[in-house]
Amino acid sequence: NAGVTQTPKFQVLKTGQSMTLQCAQDMNHEYMSWYRQDPGMGLRLIHYSVGAGITDQGEVPNGYNVSRSTTEDFPLRLLSAAPSQTSVYFCASSRTGVGYTFGSGTRLTVV
Amino acid sequence: AQSVTQLDSQVPVFEEAPVELRCNYSSSVSVYLFWYVQYPNQGLQLLLKYLSGSTLVKGINGFEAEFNKSQTSFHLRKPSVHISDTAEYFCAVSSSGGSYIPTFGRGTSLIVHP
Numbered sequence: 001n002a003g004v005t006q007t008p009k010f011q012v013l014k015t016g017q018s019m020t021l022q023c024a025q026d027m028n029h030e031y032m033s034w035y036r037q038d039p040g041m042g043l044r045l046i047h048y049s050v051g052a053g054i055t056d057q058g059e060v061p062n063g064y065n066v067s068r069s070t071t072e073d074f075p076l077r078l079l080s081a082a083p084s085q086t087s088v089y090f091c092a093s094s095r096t097g098v099g100y101t102f103g104s105g106t107r108l109t110v111v
Numbered sequence: 112a113q114s115v116t117q118l119d120s121q122v123p124v125f126e127e128a129p130v131e132l133r134c135n136y137s138s139s140v141s142v143y144l145f146w147y148v149q150y151p152n153q154g155l156q157l158l159l160k161y162l163s164g165s166t167l168v169k170g171i172n173g174f175e176a177e178f179n180k181s182q183t184s185f186h187l188r189k190p191s192v193h194i195s196d197t198a199e200y201f202c203a204v205s206s207s208g209g210s211y212i213p214t215f216g217r218g219t220s221l222i223v224h225p
Contacts, residue, residue, distance in 0.1 A: 041217060100213065
């Protein structure tokens with residue numbers, strides 16, 4: 001099993017560019033989430049989904065969009081990148097919502 | 112709403128010494144509690160979880176945690192640490208009903224010295 005796969009692992013964007021961070025899981029998990037990790041801030045929830053076709057906002061959703069058209073995929077879109085979005089992004093999934101499996105992260109730098 | 116406070120941002124300790132990483136939570140409903148570990152440049156791994164039942168929970172790598180409802184705490188302990196335990200540790204809480212989405216603390220950096 002691949003678990004939770006995030007691509008790319010590293011990305012540099014210019015301010016104003018858009019991009020999509022990919023997340024795929026092969027465990028048939030219903031729950032999927034996106035977090036950002038910043039030094040001293042822990043993990044903050046951006047968006048989450050409790051099943052295909054269902055998404056909701058987390059603590060820091062501004063500047064990000066998500067969709068969940070299949071159980072396996074949960075892409076995160078940055079609409080117009082800003083330096084404040086420089087961070088490490090983690091995707092996570094769970095079968096029951098209790099205990100998550102994390103991807104290895106995407107390190108994003110916005111210049 | 113729920114929140115998590117990890118009381119120490121950094122805990123230095125010598126190899127083979129015991130360690131305790133402290134975590135307090137607040138929630139208006141019943142909770143599930145978790146500890147995750149993050150090694151450098153990796154994602155988070157689940158160490159252990161409390162869902163119900165015995166308040167003493169054993170996890171991987173010799174770690175254990177005790178749920179104390181009256182003190183709203185879930186401290187992580189290990190009787191003898193190794194150099195390889197050097198990592199960032201995150202406490203997390205989720206409500207036992209609803210969306211189950213966990214809220215994470217800010218993390219505690221455990222630094223094990225030889």
